[in-house]
Amino acid sequence: MFWQQLVNGLTLGSTYSLVALGYTLIMGVLDIVNMAHGEIFMFGAFTGLILASHFHVNIFVAMLGAALVGSLLGIILERVALRPLRRRAVSHLAPLISTIGVSIFLESVALKVFGPESQAFPQTLAGKIYTIGPMQISLVQVVILAVAFGLMLILRFWLARTKIGKALRATAESTETAGILGVNTNLIIVLTVSLASGLGAIAGVLVGLTFNAVEPTMGMSMGLKGLAVLILGGMGNITGAMFGGLILGVAEVFSVAYGASSYRDAVAFGMIILILFVRPQGLFGAKDQTGGR
Amino acid sequence: MLKINSLVTSYGSIKALKGIDLEVPAGSIVSLIGANGAGKTTAMKSLVGIIKPQSGTIVFQGQAIQGWPSHKVVGLGVSLVPEGRRILARMSVLENLEMGAYQRQDMEIQADMEKVFSRFPILAERRNQLGGTLSGGQQQMLAIGRALMARPKLLLLDEPSMGLAPLVVAEIFRVIQDINREGTTVLLVEQNVRQALKIAHYAYVLETGKIVLHGTAEEVAHNPRVMEAYLGGAKGMK
Ligand SMILES: Nc1ncnc2c1ncn2[C@@H]1O[C@H](COP(=O)(O)OP(=O)(O)OP(=O)(O)O)[C@@H](O)[C@H]1O
Ligand SMILES: [Mg+2]
Numbered sequence: 069m070f071w072q073q074l075v076n077g078l079t080l081g082s083t084y085s086l087v088a089l090g091y092t093l094i095m096g097v098l099d100i101v102n103m104a105h106g107e108i109f110m111f112g113a114f115t116g117l118i119l120a121s122h123f124h125v126n127i128f129v130a131m132l133g134a135a136l137v138g139s140l141l142g143i144i145l146e147r148v149a150l151r152p153l154r155r156r157a158v159s160h161l162a163p164l165i166s167t168i169g170v171s172i173f174l175e176s177v178a179l180k181v182f183g184p185e186s187q188a189f190p191q192t193l194a195g196k197i198y199t200i201g202p203m204q205i206s207l208v209q210v211v212i213l214a215v216a217f218g219l220m221l222i223l224r225f226w227l228a229r230t231k232i233g234k235a236l237r238a239t240a241e242s243t244e245t246a247g248i249l250g251v252n253t254n255l256i257i258v259l260t261v262s263l264a265s266g267l268g269a270i271a272g273v274l275v276g277l278t279f280n281a282v283e284p285t286m287g288m289s290m291g292l293k294g295l296a297v298l299i300l301g302g303m304g305n306i307t308g309a310m311f312g313g314l315i316l317g318v319a320e321v322f323s324v325a326y327g328a329s330s331y332r333d334a335v336a337f338g339m340i341i342l343i344l345f346v347r348p349q350g351l352f353g354a355k356d357q358t359g360g361r
Numbered sequence: 362m363l364k365i366n367s368l369v370t371s372y373g374s375i376k377a378l379k380g381i382d383l384e385v386p387a388g389s390i391v392s393l394i395g396a397n398g399a400g401k402t403t404a405m406k407s408l409v410g411i412i413k414p415q416s417g418t419i420v421f422q423g424q425a426i427q428g429w430p431s432h433k434v435v436g437l438g439v440s441l442v443p444e445g446r447r448i449l450a451r452m453s454v455l456e457n458l459e460m461g462a463y464q465r466q467d468m469e470i471q472a473d474m475e476k477v478f479s480r481f482p483i484l485a486e487r488r489n490q491l492g493g494t495l496s497g498g499q500q501q502m503l504a505i506g507r508a509l510m511a512r513p514k515l516l517l518l519d520e521p522s523m524g525l526a527p528l529v530v531a532e533i534f535r536v537i538q539d540i541n542r543e544g545t546t547v548l549l550v551e552q553n554v555r556q557a558l559k560i561a562h563y564a565y566v567l568e569t570g571k572i573v574l575h576g577t578a579e580e581v582a583h584n585p586r587v588m589e590a591y592l593g594g595a596k597g598m599k
Contacts, residue, residue, distance in 0.1 A: 231463070238449050238460050245447045247431035248409055248440070250464040250511060254430075 071202045073325045074318065079209045080278060081317020082216035086271035087290055088297035088309040089223065090264035096240040096304040097260045100160065103167040104145055105268050106291020107174035110284060112138045112269020113276040114182050121190050127211065131273050138269025142262035145170055150261070151254075171287070178284035186283040189276060212274045219267060220310055227306065236260060240304070300340050302353020312351060316340070362387040362546050363408075363515055368417035368427070370400075370407045377403040379570040380417065385515065385563075390537070390547040392557040392578065394591060395567035401550040402444050404567070405519045408548075409434050409441045421515070436464055438514035442521060444550075446504040450493025454484055457492050457503055461510030470510070477506035480536060498529040505536065515546045522553045534560055554591040558582040566591075 087109055094102045112134040119130040149166040196207035227233040238246040239256045247253050275290060276282040297316055301308025316336055323335035343351065363385040370378040377400045385391045395401050406412045408419060410431040419427040426434055440461075449457050458477060462470045478485035481502040487495060495503060501521055508516060518537065522530040530553065538560050541547050551557035558564055564581040566574040574584060581587055 231459075234452070234456055234460060235463065237452060241449050241451055242447065244411055244431075245443070245449065246460075248411065248435065248443065248447075249460045249507070250432050250435035251460075252430070252432045 069202075069325070072204065073321050075203050075205055075209065076325075077318030077321035078314060079212050079317070080321055081314035082213055082220075083271050083274045083278060083313075084293055084297055084317050085220060085310045085313025086216050086267055086274070087294035088301065088313050089220070089306065090268040090271075091294050091298040092301070092304055092306055092309040093236075093260050093264040093267075095298065096306075097236065097257055098150065098154075098163070100150070100163040100167075101295065101298075102145070102261070102264070103164060103291070104149070104170040104174060105264070105294060106287035106289075107171045107178070108138050108141050108145070108265045108287075109268040109272040109275075109290055109294075110178060110282075110287030111141060111174060112272030113282045113286060114178065114272075115269065116273030117187060117189060117276060117282045120192075121187075124190075127192070127273075127277075131215065131270050134269040134273045135266040138272075139262040139266040141174075141269075142265025143258055145265070146258050146261040150257075154257075171291070175284055175287060178287075182284060184284060186281045188280045189282070208277050212277060215270065216274060219270065223267075224306065232256075232259070296337060296340055300343060300350055302350030305350065305352040308350055308352030315351075362422060363548065364418075364420045365404075365408075366418045366420070368404070368407060368419065369415045370403050370412055371415050372403075372412075377570055378407065378414070381567070381570070381572050383565055383572065383575075385546060385548050387546055388541075388544070389562040390541050390549060390560055392561035392564040393548065393550045393567060394552075394554050394557060394564060396590075397552075398569070399567040400570045401567055402519055405441060405443070405517055405548075405550060408517060409439060432464070435511060438512070439517065440508035440511045440513035440515075441517040442501075442504045442508045442519065444519040444523070446497075446500045448492040448495065448500045448503055448507075450491065452492055453489050454492060454495070454503060455488045457507050458484075458510050461507035464511065473510055473512070477509060480539075481506055498525050501525060501529075501533060502536075505533070505540075509540065509545075513545060515548065516540060517548050517550075519550045520552060521549075522551065522556065530556065554587070 090105050091102065094100065115137040116130040116134040119125050119133045120127060145167070149170050150163055153162045153166060198205050227237060235246065235251045235256055238249065239251060239253050243253045275286070293316065297309060297312040300316065301312030319339050320332045320336045323332050328335055365381060365383040367380040367382060368378055369376065369380050381404065393401055393404065403412065407414045410429045413428050417427065418425055421437055421439060424437065426437065449460065452460070458474055462473065483499055484503055484506060487499065492500065492503060505521065521533050521537070525533065534556050537547060537549065549557055549561065558578045558581060561578040564575065564578045565572050566581065566587060574581060574587065
């Protein structure tokens with residue numbers, strides 16, 4: 069029972085981590101919360117769904133397609149809602165509002181185009197169940213875990229080792245300093261937003277597979293969870309987002325398994341509040357980084 | 362090499378530079394001196410495109426670069442060691458130096474890094490330490506090393522001696538002279554006027570956004586007004 073729930077919790081949590089990473093990357097580089105991230109996630113889920121059910125492509129191809137659509141939406145979001153505000157050095161609240169605008173727009177478009185009812189992925193992956201000791205793990209879960217953890221590992225490596233990854237970290241520390249070192253910071257910002265959005269879109273497909281349901285409102289609830297993880301892990305902290313997501317997923321699954329199913333969100337968020345009482349800067353956040361920055 | 366003509370830069374309604382003219386001949390060290398708030402940092406930031414000047418021209422090697430974004434200015438061979446060092450605190454010493462060479466594609470980056478390490482041995486010792494954990498003097502060395510990693514033709518330094526102990530200041534000025542002798546042109550902003558005039562070939566005095574005096578470093582050092590205001594009286598400089 070325990071091990072089984074742990075696997076289920078980690079599977080769910082790894083998708084939360086992926087969503088939170090999107091928030092974290094953008095928060096790191098731009099110091100803003102992208103309120104449209106959840107809706108880009110939802111568009112990713114629909115893209116994957118359409119590719120899998122209408123074009124009968126392999127699930128990995130569907131994820132790739134979702135990632136492309138997500139990145140493209142990210143690039144448009146940056147151009148339309150973020151860059152015009154950045155030029156004018158306005159208050160931090162302005163991009164918050166403009167991204168909320170984009171999120172409402174995207175959700176309305178989704179309602180119009182895809183309809184309000186929940187849709188399911190074709191059952192090509194279902195059925196296969198592996199038994200490992202006390203645990204049963206489905207093929208879908210294996211795919212989700214592999215993709216989510218694989219992407220997180222690649223991202224870590226990319227940020228730590230590659231030239232562009234380092235430029236992204238430098239831009240995150242200070243746009244001005246990165247600029248005088250020769251980094252085209254506008255390009256890095258576009259890249260960051262599209263990367264974050266692509267990851268979010270893939271997470272959309274993974275979550276669609278987890279619950280076998282894709283609907284226009286899924287962005288909202290997932291967006292809130294991603295935000296919670298961003299705060300739990302420590303604003304702008306990559307490691308924090310990864311562990312924060314896993315912790316939230318495991319907490320949710322355990323509260324369902326041990327009898328509090330109607331309180332799953334209450335238990336999970338209650339736990340986050342408790343953790344924040346003890347560590348207001350989040351699990352991995354540095355003290356001086358909380359708040360203002 | 363660098364020629365600035367009636368450059369005006371404002372912050373909102375405040376005019377910080379009210380039309381300055383300045384020239385840096387290739388191979389020289391030029392010092393820009395002036396009191397707090399005179400506009401020295403503003404001039405440096407306008408040069409490298411951190412702030413867009415309102416009017417005037419900046420010509421570097423025959424090319425008008427006013428209003429260019431920073432990364433393009435760097436591409437021409439202009440590097441800034443900014444006021445307050447601006448080390449990337451969450452990146453290691455090694456990564457800071459790598460970032461200095463960001464636009465370079467050649468094979469000699471590693472060799473240049475060794476040169477920085479031999480110029481500043483303490484950085485070699487600390488190469489894997491995070492930039493933010495270095496002392497002020499070490500950070501200044503890292504900031505200079507980082508700028509050199511771009512192989513600049515023109516090196517801009519904004520108050521490199523700020524907040525450093527006298528011995529370290531002497532060391533930094535010695536290094537600046539070395540760098541210049543190896544062929545890099547230097548524009549140096551300093552509060553430490555005595556030292557700055559000692560190593561400079563030419564000097565400009567900036568007061569509230571205007572150049573009030575310029576000439577060879579020798580002339581400027583012996584100007585009564587400069588001796589009075591910046592060198593602490595007539596016996597200031599021999
Ligand atoms: N971001 C800003 N917004 C508004 N005014 C500014 C800004 N930065 C500088 N100023 C003003 O511009 C003028 C010149 O400032 P600047 O930083 O260039 O002086 P400085 O000569 O470098 O002084 P210091 O020796 O203290 O570094 C000052 O009056 C300052 O108040
Ligand atoms: Mg200054």
